[in-house]
Structure formats: structure tokens, C-alpha cells
Amino acid sequence: xxxxxxxxxxxxxxxxxxxxxxxxxxxxxxxxxxxxxxxxxxxxxxxxxxxxxxxxxxxxxxxxxxxxxxxxxxxxxxxxxxxxxxxxxxxxxxxxxxxxxxxxxxxxxxxxxxxxxxxxxxxxxxxxxxxxxxxxxxxxxxxxxxxxxxxxxxxxxxxxxxxxxxxxxxxxxxxxxxxxxxxxxxxxxxxxxxxxxxxxxxxxxxxxxxxxxxxxxxxxxxxxxxxxxxxxxxxxxxxxxxxxxxxxxxxxxxxxxxxxxxxxxxxxxxxxxxxxxxxxxx
Numbered sequence: 001x002x003x004x005x006x007x008x009x010x011x012x013x014x015x016x017x018x019x020x021x022x023x024x025x026x027x028x029x030x031x032x033x034x035x036x037x038x039x040x041x042x043x044x045x046x047x048x049x050x051x052x053x054x055x056x057x058x059x060x061x062x063x064x065x066x067x068x069x070x071x072x073x074x075x076x077x078x079x080x081x082x083x084x085x086x087x088x089x090x091x092x093x094x095x096x097x098x099x100x101x102x103x104x105x106x107x108x109x110x111x112x113x114x115x116x117x118x119x120x121x122x123x124x125x126x127x128x129x130x131x132x133x134x135x136x137x138x139x140x141x142x143x144x145x146x147x148x149x150x151x152x153x154x155x156x157x158x159x160x161x162x163x164x165x166x167x168x169x170x171x172x173x174x175x176x177x178x179x180x181x182x183x184x185x186x187x188x189x190x191x192x193x194x195x196x197x198x199x200x201x202x203x204x205x206x207x208x209x210x211x212x213x214x215x216x217x218x219x220x221x222x223x224x225x226x227x228x229x230x231x232x233x234x235x236x237x238x239x240x241x242x243x244x245x246x247x248x249x250x251x252x253x254x255x256x257x258x259x260x261x262x263x264x265x266x267x268x269x270x271x272x273x274x275x276x277x278x279x280x281x282x
Contacts (some may be wrong), residue, residue, distance in 0.1 A: 032255075034255070034259065037252065037256045041252070049256055059241060059257065061236060062237055065237050068148075069151065070217065073152060073212065074213055078163070078212060080156065081167055081208065084102070084164050085164050099161065102161035102165075103161030103165060105159075110221060111225075114222060114225045117154055117157070121141040121150055123138060124138075127141075142231075147232040148234045148235050150226075151235055166208055170205075171197070171201060174196065182196060206272050206275065206276045209272060213265070213268060220237065220243070223237070230244075241257055242257045
């Protein structure tokens with residue numbers, strides 16, 4: 001009995017540093033963020049600052065652009081990753097080499113990734129040099145509506161390798177006997193994919209979608225290095241809005257914007273987990 005009783009303090013001792021770090025670096029700042037969001041300049045509590053930010057035209061533009069970018073990024077990377085994973089699974093020559101090449105942008109330092117990407121897409125870069133060679137005018141990839149496409153390509157190039165590795169591993173674990181039985185029953189490739197492959201990798205697919213959403217919100221670092229604090233209007237995001245508020249030390253509006261992002265991410269993650277549990281119950 002004494003030994004069992006002694007294990008409890010010992011266990012808490014092991015997790016205490018982690019709990020301390022969680023409280024100091026996450027929970028306390030999060031509580032301060034909520035306080036800033038609910039207080040005005042005179043210290044009075046209420047939702048006035050939240051209403052002010054939500055009605056701000058710049059915030060609405062940033063929110064809309066962020067939702068557009070995240071939606072396009074997640075849908076495109078999920079579909080393309082799944083297609084590449086299906087191809088890699090069927091490859092008989094060096095599939096690991098292909099996966100390593102796709103994964104390499106994620107492990108390369110961000111500064112190096114941006115140098116390589118900028119080499120191709122800047123005004124005097126490789127692509128515009130090719131366009132000029134064929135008699136076409138240069139394309140302004142950074143300061144026009146093409147900025148959104150450019151950033152999406154950067155996001156795909158940097159993050160697609162991780163998704164491919166995860167999905168390929170999930171596809172490898174699907175029971176081959178199920179495909180053989182379906183073929184005997186006359187099911188074609190599309191029917192096998194819809195009725196066998198997708199249900200079998202549902203959990204992994206949801207995980208990939210969740211990771212892709214988080215990576216899309218974290219793409220600000222690359223976007224900032226590429227386009228600066230005030231990019232084209234089509235790609236001005238919530239992260240730009242919050243960064244510019246931080247530069248002028250407007251913590252209250254910054255906290256409202258950060259709280260909006262946090263609530264949105266939590267709602268999305270909760271919805272994905274609910275979908276996963278519902279699928280398991282079928």
C-alpha cells in the first residue's frame with residue numbers, strides 16, 4: 001500500500017514540469033488574451049471592443065481572405081496528396097525516393113525554401129525569363145491577384161510531402177483481401193476506392209485535414225517573408241492584421257482577432273472529431 005501511495009507523488013513529479021510550462025506559456029497568456037478582448041481602454045468590461053473589431057472593414061477583409069486561403073489550401077493539398085499517395089503506392093521503382101523528394105521542403109530551413117521559391121517567382125526570376133523568351137510579358141506574381149495562386153503553390157510545395165507519407169502508410173495498411181473480394185464481385189476501381197479505400201483511411205484522412213488546416217494558419221511566416229506586412233489585398237490575412245496591430249501595440253484589438261482565430265480552430269477540430277466518432281459508429 002505504501003509503495004502504491006508513493007507512486008502518486010512520483011507520477012505528479014514527472015508531469016509537473018510539463019503542467020508548469022502549459023500553465024505559464026499557454027493558459028496564463030490565453031487568460032490574459034481573453035481579459036484584453038473583454039476590456040476597453042478605461043478598464044471596463046464588455047463586448048464593445050469585440051463589436052468594434054468585427055465591424056472593422058480591414059478585419060472583415062482579412063477574415064474573408066483567410067477563410068478563402070485556408071479552404072483552397074486544405075482542399076487542394078488533401079486531394080493532390082491522396083492522388084499522389086495512390087500513385088506512389090502502385091510504384092514499383094524507388095517510391096521512397098519520391099517521398100523523400102516531396103518531403104524535403106518541410107525539413108529545409110524556411111529561409112532556404114524562400115530563396116528557392118523566390119528564384120522562380122520574382123519579377124526577374126526563372127519563370128518570367130521563360131515567358132519573355134517566348135514573347136510573353138512578365139507576370140507580377142507578388143503584387144497582383146496572382147499573389148493568392150503563388151502563396152497556394154508555396155503552401156503545397158512545402159507541406160504536401162508530409163501528407164503523402166501519412167496517406168501512403170494508411171493505404172499500405174488497407175486489407176488487400178477486401179480488394180480481391182470486391183474484384184470477384186465485379187466492383188470497378190472507382191467503386192473499390194469509394195467503398196473500401198476511403199472508409200479504411202477515414203481516420204487518417206481526417207488527421208491530414210486537421211494538420212493541413214493548422215499548417216495553413218501557420219503559413220504566415222512564409223507569406224510574410226515573401227510579401228511583407230502589406231501584401232496584395234487578395235492575400236491580406238488575419239495574421240497580417242494581427243502582426244500590424246502588434247507593431248502598434250494595440251493589444252486589445254489584437255486579442256480579439258487572436259480569440260477569433262482560436263475559436264474558429266477549436267470549432268473546426270471539434271467538428272472533425274465529431275465526424276470521426278460518427279463514422280466509427282456506422
